[in-house]
Amino acid sequence: xxxxxxxxxxxxxxxxxxxxxxxxxxxxxxxxxxTQDIIQDTYLELWNILNKxxxxxINIKSYLIGIANNKIKKHYTLLQKIKTISLFETNDKDIExxxxxxxDVNINDLIIKEDNWNTIWKYIKDKxxxxxxxxxxxxxxxxxxxxxxxxxxxxxESYIKHLIYRTLKELQDNFGNGGKYNDK
Amino acid sequence: xxxxEKLKRAIxxxxxxxxxxxKIIDKIEKGEERNMKINMRKWSLVPICLVVxxxxxxxxxxxxDNKTILKTKLYIDETNNVxxxxxxxxxxxxxxxxxxxxxxxxxNNDVNFPLPYKNGVVNIPKDLDKTNMYIFYFRENKESKxxxxxxxxxxxxxxxxNQSINVKYSKEHKPARDYYFSEEGSKTSTINDVELKIxxxxxxxxxxxxxxxxxFDIETTNITEKELIDLLLSIIR
Numbered sequence: 317x318x319x320x321x322x323x324x325x326x327x328x329x330x331x332x333x334x335x336x337x338x339x340x341x342x343x344x345x346x347x348x349x350x351t352q353d354i355i356q357d358t359y360l361e362l363w364n365i366l367n368k369x370x371x372x373x374i375n376i377k378s379y380l381i382g383i384a385n386n387k388i389k390k391h392y393t394l395l396q397k398i399k400t401i402s403l404f405e406t407n408d409k410d411i412e413x414x415x416x417x418x419x420d421v422n423i424n425d426l427i428i429k430e431d432n433w434n435t436i437w438k439y440i441k442d443k444x445x446x447x448x449x450x451x452x453x454x455x456x457x458x459x460x461x462x463x464x465x466x467x468x469x470x471x472x473e474s475y476i477k478h479l480i481y482r483t484l485k486e487l488q489d490n491f492g493n494g495g496k497y498n499d500k
Numbered sequence: 501x502x503x504x505e506k507l508k509r510a511i512x513x514x515x516x517x518x519x520x521x522x523k524i525i526d527k528i529e530k531g532e533e534r535n536m537k538i539n540m541r542k543w544s545l546v547p548i549c550l551v552v553x554x555x556x557x558x559x560x561x562x563x564x565d566n567k568t569i570l571k572t573k574l575y576i577d578e579t580n581n582v583x584x585x586x587x588x589x590x591x592x593x594x595x596x597x598x599x600x601x602x603x604x605x606x607x608n609n610d611v612n613f614p615l616p617y618k619n620g621v622v623n624i625p626k627d628l629d630k631t632n633m634y635i636f637y638f639r640e641n642k643e644s645k646x647x648x649x650x651x652x653x654x655x656x657x658x659x660x661x662n663q664s665i666n667v668k669y670s671k672e673h674k675p676a677r678d679y680y681f682s683e684e685g686s687k688t689s690t691i692n693d694v695e696l697k698i699x700x701x702x703x704x705x706x707x708x709x710x711x712x713x714x715x716f717d718i719e720t721t722n723i724t725e726k727e728l729i730d731l732l733l734s735i736i737r
Contacts, residue, residue: 323528324607324632324634324656326528328607330521330524334517334520334521335517338515338517338520342515351515352515352520352523355520355524356520356523356524356527359524360524360527360528360531363524363528363531370660423502423503423504423507424502424503424504426503428503433503433506433507433509433510434510434513434514436507436510437507437510437511437514438514441514452507452511453511453515456504456507456508456511457508457511457512457515
């Protein structure tokens with residue numbers, strides 16, 4: 317009974333903040349697979365705070381982002397950070413691909429026999445370079461422009477383009493005709 | 501469907517804010533349930549210490565052990581045609597709070613928010629200086645994604661001193677509740693010939709009744725009995 321009022325407040329805050337918070341967490345986390353845990357911990361902490369004190373006259377979005385920021389810091393040990401932060405997958409094949417890619421690769425031009433995009437998204441999410449799923453989320457889900465994404469993740473536009481085009485080419489190679497995932 | 505749309509759908513399927521919300525609410529519910537159990541366990545230690553001293557009293561109450569209503573307090577005000585029976589609820593028999601994820605509650609401070617009061621006026625203590633208005637929506641069934649069925653309205657009058665009056669109402673349904681208890685043994689009150697049942701649980705009064713074509717469900721926290729009667733008299737007149 318006593319928690320009902322707080323639940324209304326919580327729902328209202330959730331409705332008003334979840335899109336922005338999700339975007340923030342996706343951009344700032346080291347692994348996109350941790351998004352749900354961090355979002356969950358952030359809102360559970362908000363719930364505990366709502367039960368202890370009145371949150372008035374504050375910018376609730378900034379407040380939540382502050383909580384999320386702490387959760388992200390706590391979520392990753394130093395060792396995990398060292399293991400997961402990497403600008404590029406440094407193998408020769410990838411570098412070669414970047415050099416030979418055309419700049420006008422379009423996702424809709426891909427001929428992918430394996431019509432299971434859940435598997436493809438999982439493949440993208442599990443990339444060692446976690447900028448790839450982040451960029452794909454921002455580009456294909458939120459439909460931000462390359463310019464907007466470069467500002468959000470603080471990288472050059474050409475880097476973003478390369479990530480997209482290289483990954484699309486990889487999808488074509490792996491999930492298209494004769495691709496190793498397509499043959500399974 | 502294009503590849504772009506297929507990928508977008510796969511992302512939405514995986515990073516799904518509705519699932520996130522449901523899991524958060526589930527965790528909150530489990531936490532609330534655990535806290536309540538801890539509180540009850542804490543209090544259950546007290547009778548172990550007192551069992552020798554108040555053994556006789558416990559025996560006298562034993563016959564009523566399965567009833568939710570501990571006792572009923574009578575209040576009569578003939579001038580205003582009021583006969584109240586305040587049914588006090590045993591705190592150990594109240595159901596766990598249920599934060600129902602099948603309900604969507606939307607804030608609505610529209611000037612056209614429908615009021616259930618006859619002349620649009622209600623007697624609320626002056627120090628309840630905040631007013632928030634909500635609309636409850638339900639889903640047709642658990643599989644449905646859209647919360648498009650109008651459930652009930654709610655107005656919450658409150659202040660920073662943890663005092664509040666929640667007035668829920670609907671013409672079509674009994675308003676949604678987040679608690680339950682047995683009404684066995686409870687007594688009925690009358691105000692201006694309208695029958696209603698009033699319950700008291702710690703510092704909370706709650707009542708439900710039908711008046712002026714509306715189903716009302718009212719819950720007050722840290723409000724006096726006099727303030728409750730004034731409120732009910734201003735609605736039922």
